[in-house]
Amino acid sequence: INSAAATARCQDRVAMAELARGAGLPFARTRFVGTPAELAAAGEPAGPLVVKSRHSRRGDLVARADSAVRLRELAAEWPEEPVVVQDFLAGSGWDHKVWVVDGRLFAGLRRSELAPEGGGETLPLPPGELPADWRALALGVGEVFGLEVYGVDLLDAGGGAPLLVDVNAFPGIRGQAGAPEALAELALRTGARAGRRASENGPE
Numbered sequence: 001i002n003s004a005a006a007t008a009r010c011q012d013r014v015a016m017a018e019l020a021r022g023a024g025l026p027f028a029r030t031r032f033v034g035t036p037a038e039l040a041a042a043g044e045p046a047g048p049l050v051v052k053s054r055h056s057r058r059g060d061l062v063a064r065a066d067s068a069v070r071l072r073e074l075a076a077e078w079p080e081e082p083v084v085v086q087d088f089l090a091g092s093g094w095d096h097k098v099w100v101v102d103g104r105l106f107a108g109l110r111r112s113e114l115a116p117e118g119g120g121e122t123l124p125l126p127p128g129e130l131p132a133d134w135r136a137l138a139l140g141v142g143e144v145f146g147l148e149v150y151g152v153d154l155l156d157a158g159g160g161a162p163l164l165v166d167v168n169a170f171p172g173i174r175g176q177a178g179a180p181e182a183l184a185e186l187a188l189r190t191g192a193r194a195g196r197r198a199s200e201n202g203p204e
Helices: 004-011 013-022 036-041 068-077 132-145 179-201
Strands: 030-034 049-053 062-065 083-087 094-101 104-111 119-124 149-156 162-168
Touching: 004 013, 004 132, 013 030, 013 083, 013 132, 013 162, 030 036, 036 068, 036 083, 062 068, 094 132, 094 179, 104 132, 132 149, 132 162
Parallel strands: none
Antiparallel strands: 030 083, 049 062, 049 083, 094 104, 094 149, 104 119, 149 162
16 A cells, blocks of 8 residues: 555655654654663763664664663673664653544554553554544655555654654554445545546556
8 A cells, every 4th residue: 555665665664764853743852872772872861761772663673771781781682783763751640642544533542562552552642532643643654655554653752742762664553443445445446446546547
């Protein structure tokens, strides 16, 4: 459904941040720092950091580091992994997961995996309960990145303002009523359009 180019833009977190911030989206400040070993060599961090693999994929590194000791642990576990860092935002301790399928919103709440009690199941959140600017931001991501199916992670940046911290072109939309049907409908429409174009162009 998504183009290869659009998907690639979401797999490199440096490119992702540059595109989002260049378009005026409130994306978390993201800095490429080399490997965890290079980051650890810089000594004690000025404040809590979120350390992420530069290249987004299943099982990638996403961890909170509050001290040089933690950075050295990450360096031992991920010695050659290219990473980026974002400043840790405490927020409410909940991540807002928003998924979009062809302009249709689905949403959920999940305890931040960076919090001590983090992780667990995603609680359903009716999209209508999201503030209008949060919904507009989620839809705007699709326009900027050229995506039809995607997920975004949003945090409360203070005062109710949303902060975008990640974009996923391969979202796992679990437990969302209507999402499988919306995805199937989009796939069928996309396939039908491709078939019509092939028919109109005829054999070469």
